[in-house]
Amino acid sequence: MKNRLKVLRAERNWTQADLAARLDVSRQAINAIETGKHDPLLPFALRIARQFGLPVEAIFGED
Amino acid sequence: MAGLMRKFYSPLSCDLLFAGAGLAGAVGLVVDVTRSYPAIAPSAGIAKGAALVGAVVAAAVLAMLTTRFDRRHADDFVFHTLTRSAFTAMFTTLFALAIWQVAFVTRLGGVSSYATIGVMVVSWSLAYFATRLRGTGA
Numbered sequence: 137m138k139n140r141l142k143v144l145r146a147e148r149n150w151t152q153a154d155l156a157a158r159l160d161v162s163r164q165a166i167n168a169i170e171t172g173k174h175d176p177l178l179p180f181a182l183r184i185a186r187q188f189g190l191p192v193e194a195i196f197g198e199d
Numbered sequence: 200m201a202g203l204m205r206k207f208y209s210p211l212s213c214d215l216l217f218a219g220a221g222l223a224g225a226v227g228l229v230v231d232v233t234r235s236y237p238a239i240a241p242s243a244g245i246a247k248g249a250a251l252v253g254a255v256v257a258a259a260v261l262a263m264l265t266t267r268f269d270r271r272h273a274d275d276f277v278f279h280t281l282t283r284s285a286f287t288a289m290f291t292t293l294f295a296l297a298i299w300q301v302a303f304v305t306r307l308g309g310v311s312s313y314a315t316i317g318v319m320v321v322s323w324s325l326a327y328f329a330t331r332l333r334g335t336g337a
Contacts, residue, residue, distance in 0.1 A: 164210040165276035173334025180275040
């Protein structure tokens with residue numbers, strides 16, 4: 137699934153480790169989502185959206 | 200406690216755990232593949248069957264509880280990796296043993312229970328690293 141995680145993260149000058157710490161997950165989890173290797177489950181996707189203050193659809197989209 | 204759980208369920212910890220288990224399983228298969236359990240007592244039939252069913256039910260309950268524990272403490276990515284690789288490992292084990300039955304059993308003999316466990320452990324280790332590298336997506 138496509139996502140704008142990397143772009144949104146860069147806009148806020150956050151590293152992957154920064155975002156991982158904010159979401160209480162591993163840095164590898166953030167990297168896996170950004171590289172398309174992992175699609176988060178809905179609860180986690182909602183937490184990501186809440187972190188960025190955006191709707192889920194603004195971050196994740198279909199291929 | 201929370202910090203300890205986070206470290207235990209970190210991707211690096213899982214990598215080390217599966218690498219160690221896979222290596223131990225592979226070494227065990229190579230070194231001690233001929234070990235087998237004692238022969239089944241002929242009169243144990245129904246009692247053994249009932250005990251086996253009970254053991255499977257108890258193991259299933261334990262597996263469900265540990266899965267819930269994993270879900271609570273592992274992050275999304277780690278949990279997905281573990282479950283997807285376990286699913287793949289289950290079929291890898293079945294296929295490996297089926298292939299053995301078809302192609303090797305007459306020449307090399309059957310696979311003991313110990314060896315079957317070794318096959319499962321190595322299968323899960325391989326599946327874990329394949330999932331880790333390829334990701335949890337389709």
